[in-house]
């Protein structure tokens with residue numbers, strides 16, 4: 715059993731990608747990621763400009779919420795961004811109040 719909590723070790727450089735879901739950001743072992751797998755498939759099936767834009771946002775902490783009508787929607791907190799098929803970003807305001 716290994717844990718990095720409390721050891722001060724940060725796994726920078728992508729080691730955590732082995733265990734953390736790149737879509738929802740939680741451990742792959744804690745719950746099923748069927749929905750995440752679908753989003754990931756949609757991401758990899760997306761046109762390159764769109765996928766690149768989405769992956770850039772993922773690196774900034776955005777998470778993919780859904781893909782619909784050729785768009786990929788990501789959010790970070792109350793920040794919502796929709797990326798169209800051409801890779802153009804459209805800021806969307808959160809509907810939550």
Ligand SMILES: [Zn+2]
Nearest residue numbers: 735738747750
């Ligand atoms: Zn997931």
